[in-house]
Amino acid sequence: MNIVVRVGKADFDVGAECRALASHSPQSGAVVQFVGLMRDSNQGDDVLTMELEHYPGMTERRITEIVELAQQRWPLFATTVIHRVGVLYPQDQIVFVGVSAAHRHDAFQACEFIMDYLKTEAPFWKKERTLTGEQRWVDARQTDQQALKRWQV
Known part of the structure; x- marks a missing residue:
């Protein structure tokens, strides 16, 4: 399986990332992606930036x-995780998780699994302004911990 992990300040092109995931195997029948964006509010306050x-x-x-754990559970062809750091503004892309697999169920499950683990384990x-x-x-949310529990055996 092909694994790409990038952490940095640079933004990403969702379309290009999806095309790259699909290109790893002619047996790919599904590419599932998640893109996290910065919201302009949190805990009832307007948020200007997040660092x-x-x-x-x-x-x-x-x-x-985390990606290797997902690979042990589902037959995946490729996985890409991109996470931005630095100062971000509302509606900026923060995170991309993309998975390619033969079947949609495996791709959806693996993508959710990776995202749930990223929120709690990475x-x-x-810091918000x-x-x-x-x-x-910004503290971890209880709902993120609850989401993680569904994957534990």
Whole structure:
């Protein structure tokens, strides 16, 4: 299986990423993608920017491990995970998770699995700046932890 993991400031082209995923095998019958965008509000406040930080090397390693876990559960041809860091603005793309497989069910499940694990297990730190000038760290949500539980055996 082909695994691509990129963490950086550069934006990504969703169409190009999907075409690349489909090209890895003539047996690909499904490409499923998830694109996460920055919202302009959180916890009832208007948000102007979000700054994402990570631990270079460790972050990519952990994302690769998450993708390998998905590969053990579903027969995948290729997986791409792109996560942006730095200062982002509302409606900026933050994350891309794309999976190619022979069948849609496997691709959908693997994509959800990877995203659920990214939200809880990948070492990223997020700081928001609100309209009032407040800066605050974003804590993990309880709903993300609950989503992760459905995958545990």
